[in-house]
Amino acid sequence: MVTESPIMKIYLQQKRPGRTRQAIVPCPIELPAGLNTTGELISSLVRIIVSAYNDRIDDVPADPDADYQVAPMTEDQVNNLAEAGRIAFGLIYNNRKEDPEKAIANALQCHEDGIFKIFLNGSQLGSNESQVEIAEGDTLTIIRLTMLSGRMW
Template sequence: MQVRVNVKRIGRRKNAIETRPYEIGEVRDVGELIAAFVTAEVARFNERATAGETALRYLTNAEIADAAMVGKIGFGADYNGQVQDLTAAIENARQSFEDGIYRIFINGDEVGGALDTPITLRENDEITFVRLTMLAGRMW
């Protein structure tokens, strides 16, 4: 099934969020949704790590300017070359969701806070993962 995922481009002022098509299998609950996305991303990361990309891609002037706004200009290369453990990555993502580190929205509606919350996805649904930032300080 194809869904649309909202992705934020770091450092962009205009069009900061773009929608990308994403292919996932059937999911019945939040835990399966998280596992489907983590599995796809770990596979993509491990493919790059094992490919041994020796040539770095070039950066355009616009990409350099965007990265400079964030404070780090880099090529996105993984010099370690280590592959990630899928089971550990899924467990980490599930634990982070339960701990409230990020929220999931489907078509603008927030998904419940439990991993066993049932969901119904249809073709071309819009999914947004929002990472929350913890602020330090105290109430006056």
């Protein structure tokens, strides 16, 4: 008999798109319980995101000229997308599935290089090997850092 690993629900702080009413909203996400290090947390998040992306690709026909029906958008949906600055129909133009192992390796390297920082309940997490204690209902925030060009560059 196979037992499934317990799942815990945490909240990922996500920036709501928009130009006028920008806000950070918590988005619930389910992670496997028993994550011990920052690297395991990153790996788990990347697996979930890549899996969701690959699942969306399965819904798109491989032939770009195929008669693919997109559900009509409501006026509210159009207005929300217009507020964000781009009206898109959810199409994936590159129907190549991503390799989760490559994505995990890239994410771990980016974290070590300081491309993004992770905060758990407002406290910054350390390197990929540092211990982390995640509990049900915790809030996770990921901030991508960008370099500003100036006179040096």
